[in-house]
Amino acid sequence: MAKKNNIGRRPTGTPRGGRRNAGNEGDQVRIEEDDTLVDIVEVRDQGLDFFERNRTIIIGAVIALIVLVAAALLYQTFIKAPAERNAAEQMQQAQYQFEQDSFSLALTNPGQGYPGFLDIADEYGNTKAGNLANYYAAVSYLNLGKYDAALDYLEDFDAEGELLPAMKAGVRGDLHSELDDFDAAIEDYEEAVEEAGDNYVTGGYYLNKLALLLRKEGRTDEALAAFERLKADFSLSNEATQADKYIATLR
Structure with missing residues (x-):
């Protein structure tokens, strides 16, 4: 009676190399093809079984990721981008006073109803313009001889780029x-x-x-x-x- 081989194992006596018997060559090819097919089926079944056992967790994670991406896009489009534009526009008058060496005015009251660097840094601190306002405030205080205040604002300035x-x-x-x-x-x-x-x-x-x-x-x-x-x-x-x-x- 012929012996049955275990799935996924090479049958005993199967040639591994060297000369092959002509009668065994076709059997060897079919055995290797069967082994490959069994491996693919096993991997597929294991993947399906893992998904079925963890369906709720996987679907929840995918939904959470979609929600996070959508929230990030909405925040960037409707909150951050407008805030960036608004902060840059609000700071133009303070920058003008800074360029005129009117550092006190630039800090608190640049005129025409616009905020100074201190208010911009406080209100728009999470924008690029708000961050840059910290640098302007530090330099303004430096020129006014208020060195401790200048150091405080300089340390709040996040310097990036070249x-x-x-x-x-x-x-x-x-x-x-x-x-x-x-x-x-x-x-x-x-x-x-x-x-x-x-x-x-x-x-x-x-x-x-x-x-x-x-x-x-x-x-x-x-x-x-x-x-x-x-x-x-x-x-x-x-x-x-x-x-x-x-x-x-x-x-």
């Missing part, structure tokens, strides 16, 4: 310098230069500030290295044109 991180670090350096915390200011200017990367305008501006502060603090070798780097790496910046005179006095 330019803003360098500007944030540079303004923090200015604030620490005004507060006579020169070690912290030096670290801030170093960070600003690093964040500036290949931007010769921003990089040269803050590297020059770093070099001047190092010179003021009597850190001659570091100041000389900073001025030499300014001339070599940021030669296109306005500040690089003054580097040679400082290099000559420091050598």
Whole structure:
């Protein structure tokens, strides 16, 4: 009596390689095809069984995902996008006063019924314009000599992109310098230069500030290295044109 083979197992005595008997070749091909078909059927049945056992959970998860995506689209279309536009429009008058160096007006009362940077940062804080209002407020307070308030608003400013991180670090350096915390200011200017990367305008501006502060603090070798780097790496910046005179006095 012929022995029955277990499903999915290779029958005993089936050739694995080398020479094949002509009579067994067709049987071997059919056995491999049957094994593949059995594997596919088993996988399909296991998948169906898993779905049946977890139908409620799976359907609930899919519905929840659809609801989340729809809610995100609705929020972006009907709430966030209009808020972004409104905040940008509301800030134009404050920006105008800022550009005129009217920092007090820019902060609280820019005129024509528009809000200042403080109100914009508070009311539209979750928008790009509201976030940028924190930076404007920090710089305004810096120019008004209110350094602690400036630091508070600067820390609330979320700097992203290629330019803003360098500007944030540079303004923090200015604030620490005004507060006579020169070690912290030096670290801030170093960070600003690093964040500036290949931007010769921003990089040269803050590297020059770093070099001047190092010179003021009597850190001659570091100041000389900073001025030499300014001339070599940021030669296109306005500040690089003054580097040679400082290099000559420091050598």
